[in-house]
Amino acid sequence: MLSKEQNEYLTRVGPGTPGGELMRRYWHPIYTDAQLREKPVRKVRILCEDLVLFRDRSGKLGLVQERCPHRMTSLSVGIPEEEGLRCCYHGWLFDSEGQCLEQPLESSSRNFRDRVKIKAYPAQEMGGLIWAYLGPAPVPLLPRWDLFVRQRGFRQIVGHQLPCNWLQAMENRGDLGHAVFLHGRLFQYDLERKGRLTDDPNARYNATMTDHHKLKDKNVQIKYRPIFNEFGFTKGSLRSDQSEESRTWTVGMNPIIFPYLLAFGPEEGDGRIRRSYQFGVPIDDTHTWHVQYFCYVFPQEVAVPFQDVPPYVEMPLKDENGEYILDYVLAQDMVAWAEQGEIADRSQEQLGASDSLVVAYRNLLKSQIDLVQQGREPMNVFRDPARIDSPELTIPGNEGPAPVRDTMYGAAVSYRENFHKESKGGWLYIDDDADRCCPDRDLIVEMFRAAELVRAKQAERA
Ligand code: FES
Ligand SMILES: [Fe+2]
Structure with a gap:
């Protein structure tokens, strides 16, 4: 819980406000x-x-x-x-x-x-x-985060102008637990209402809930912690049936790159095709341009068309009847953030232990706003040209070969490699997430198919 003043301090981004001065x-x-x-x-x-x-x-x-x-x-x-x-x-x-x-x-x-x-x-x-x-001189260098500059990436940009403050999207980054209900149970409920719910065990909505119930049945608890690095932190999680040596606890996942870039990894491994960033850019105090920036990295053997400019599409939040679209992952997130209100009233909230990473991000944000207020430079302001090329690849776990899968949820994680496969409901798994909005969706599906063939041949030879 925050006081009204603390909430203002963290959320306002106009000229002259403490948060606005940080963002500048x-x-x-x-x-x-x-x-x-x-x-x-x-x-x-x-x-x-x-x-x-x-x-x-x-x-x-x-x-x-x-x-x-x-x-x-x-x-x-x-x-x-x-x-x-x-x-x-x-x-x-x-x-x-x-x-x-x-x-x-x-x-x-x-x-x-x-x-x-x-x-x-x-x-x-x-x-x-x-x-x-938009800030004071001298102008810092623009950091060339990996996916924006990586060679051989097939890029797609999907976005939406959300009617809420940027911090609501950002706090979701630390909220690892939400996936069970927002991307599991709500997903099932939405499909059930539309008569489209299946018992497909590999579908994201069922896999997530199956994992959750298995853990519950065994009375397994999950705890979280931030693992700080020079750009922000990765999110550490540990099940009560795991060793503290587990990578989910020592390396963590999904680096938060301050102030608002979320990178997916490193737990998905080096060979993964689907990579992306999510970021919520503060348009003003009550509007956020939320973007998912995809960079699909297919095996060398897959023919990837040349892209002059990555295409962009604005995703809809509501259908033609004015009802929220809830049958894919990012839409579920966006609806949850928008429905927290224009600026969530954090003086009324009641946080639990599972919100510890949300608190960690707020504390980090406050510390960086404080620094600027003291006339000092916050983190991730780059002035040395030698340090701006894909800097986050130095985060522990982001470098080196694919780690052994060691994730919080077992079944749900692999569905993103099956985007080109048909689920029991008759639609492709790619349609479970924002990738379905990509202007080149069909082409991406084809390239996933080609990648699977390449890998099958490699496996045969091995
Ligand atoms: S030149 Fe007259 S209003 Fe711009
Ligand atoms: Fe989510």
Whole structure:
């Protein structure tokens, strides 16, 4: 439980707020390159600021204040020129640094033009995303996290603008236990209501519940702890029937990379195809752009088409009747976060032992906000070019060969390798998760099939 003041301290992201000042120390993904290529001038809102993102005809990115300083029309209806963005109303032209370059209807002096400068922030492209930095100089380096830059990855970006504060999505990252009910029991209930529930033991919803009941029958308890590293922490979990030497306890899983990147691994092993990040970018105090960034890494032998730009799709949260979509994993998460309220009232909550990782994240967040308030630099601000290439691969367990499977849940974990197989209900396992929304879903299914053949041949030879 937090006091109302503590809750504000952690959740607010506007200019001048403690949390907003922390967030202004990081580069944030604000848009996708795929969308910007379709239309090179876009309105964006990030950390409570209304801005316009553009790519001029020379290919240069710009991120400037939304309002034209002449008579305040929105630059989002502007025209990208060879250099800079031109206001649609009277033609004032601004470059990526916000400097006014032309005032074509003014006959008067150059001085006026030179004195006009609008707010502008640095922006750059990485991994099919446009990243922005809204903080003080000197501008830090953009860390090249592994999946954004990895060679031979097939990328897909799926997202949704959620009507809630970013911390709700983030707290879910530490909430390992929720999978049993949100992705098991609720999943079953939703399919039951639609007449689609099957007894397929390999389906995610049944496998999760089977595991849960087995543990309950044996009176096995699970405890959690954060395992801190230089970028954040991995999530340690230990069943009461496991040894403390277990990798789930010593290495942990699903690194949280501060402030809000979640990486899946390392427990799934080095040979895994489906890798992804999830992140919830604070648009403002009550809106979050939640993204799942997929990077499928198929065996060398599988033909993977060249991607100029990773495609993006906005996932729906509700169906045509206005009802929540609840029959895949990420949708279940998004609905749970949104339904905590615009900003969850943490002064009313009652936390249990299973929430210890949620508390660990809050404490980490508070400590980093405090640092900025003291005029110091928070974690994960990169200034050394030698340290920005896939830095998280140095997290223990992320390097080296595939570890022996040693996971919290036995049956549920392998279904992601069976995405191309048909479940008893007649749909493919890929449709149990957000991967089903990927623009290239069918192609991904084909490549999973091809990968299985490759592996079968390798097994034959071995
Ligand atoms: S309002 Fe933009 S040039 Fe006049
Ligand atoms: Fe979840």
